Amino acid sequence: MKLDLPDAGLYRTTQPMPGHEEEFPAGALVFIGQSTNGGGKFAVRPAENRRNRWFWREPTTPLRSPTWAKTLKALPSEGFYTLPETLEFEGGGRWVKNAIVELGYNEKGQGIVFVGEWREEGTDNALHFSQRGMLINDELLARLVWAPILPVKNEASGGSGASTG
Numbered sequence: 006m007k008l009d010l011p012d013a014g015l016y017r018t019t020q021p022m023p024g025h026e027e028e029f030p031a032g033a034l035v036f037i038g039q040s041t042n043g044g045g046k047f048a049v050r051p052a053e054n055r056r057n058r059w060f061w062r063e064p065t066t067p068l069r070s071p072t073w074a075k076t077l078k079a080l081p082s083e084g085f086y087t088l089p090e091t092l093e094f095e096g097g098g099r100w101v102k103n104a105i106v107e108l109g110y111n112e113k114g115q116g117i118v119f120v121g122e123w124r125e126e127g128t129d130n131a132l133h134f135s136q137r138g139m140l141i142n143d144e145l146l147a148r149l150v151w152a153p154i155l156p157v158k159n160e161a162s163g164g165s166g167a168s169t170g
Contacts, residue, residue: 009045009071013038016077017114022048023073025066031099034114035077036061037068045069050112057109057134058083058121070142078143080116083109086149092139105152114144 016037024028028050029035035048036059046068051059059112068074086108092100100106105121118141 008045008069010029010068010074010080011077013046013079015082015110015114018076019078019147020073020076022066028066032113033111034059034080034110037074037077038065040065049125054109054163057117057136057138059106059110060126078114080110080114081146081149081151082110083107085121085152086118087152089145089150105132105154106149107138108146108149111139111140116141118149122128 014037015164016035018029018030018031018033018035029048034049036125037044038047038049038061040047044067048066048068048088049061049063049065052062053060084107086106087103088106089102100120106118107121108120111117117138118165119134119136119138121134123132127133
């Protein structure tokens, strides 16, 4: 019998995992994955954050409770998005509608956005994203618009293949 379990991806727990309450409390960021050795689905907490993205590692916990799995809140993938509206800050400042932001999460599974910045004094033609972002609520998180930015391993890999003529 196949268990009714969620697709692989990021989730926020809303209830502790029965039998694993300490590792998976309510209000925690988790990744649900599929074992490559036929072991079924698993849950894992984040291990390390680099460049506003979480990385995962052993140990993982087998996911065998469809009841608990139904309590998980699905989250958008980490990555690049545009803002659906201008964000005004207390004390001044704002991020304008359609600004490119990087979406990340804290360990509680709360969305954090980091605005893209172009450095006038720099020599590279690239956007930079701060290590400090702004917490956003779930309503704004759900309205972020995915930005299809092409990931490239490094300059030696040939880049985008575009020619400047």
